[in-house]
Amino acid sequence: MSSRKGYAGRSDFAVGKAGAHLLSHCLADELGPSGIRVNCVAPGWIASEVLDEWMRTRAAAEGVPFEEIRDRDVRAMALRRIATEEEVSRAIIFLASDQARAITGATIDVNSGRLFT
Numbered sequence: 001m002s003s004r005k006g007y008a009g010r011s012d013f014a015v016g017k018a019g020a021h022l023l024s025h026c027l028a029d030e031l032g033p034s035g036i037r038v039n040c041v042a043p044g045w046i047a048s049e050v051l052d053e054w055m056r057t058r059a060a061a062e063g064v065p066f067e068e069i070r071d072r073d074v075r076a077m078a079l080r081r082i083a084t085e086e087e088v089s090r091a092i093i094f095l096a097s098d099q100a101r102a103i104t105g106a107t108i109d110v111n112s113g114r115l116f117t
Helices: 011-034 049-062 067-075 083-094
Strands: 039-044 107-110
Touching: 011 039, 039 083, 049 067, 083 107
Parallel strands: 039 107
Antiparallel strands: none
């Protein structure tokens, strides 16, 4: 999501991510004539202990329970759930498959509707 929306104090991170998207567009155009497809997957928050720890830190800073922070964040997602590593992997497998043989230069967001692009 950081490649699509800027956040204060995260410019270096955002520029690196956005650069990967633009690079995929350039490579898709350059390599397409050789039948090579180039795409990106842009995961949002992924269910993990690292995410939970970040939410715990925010909860402590706000003086509220972890569950309140998690529930608030999940309510901001259209699907009302946090994506898993497996779901990100499935998007990658799809793009690598023959089912996506007419897709190149695309970025697929896997973020449970946290950010629409």
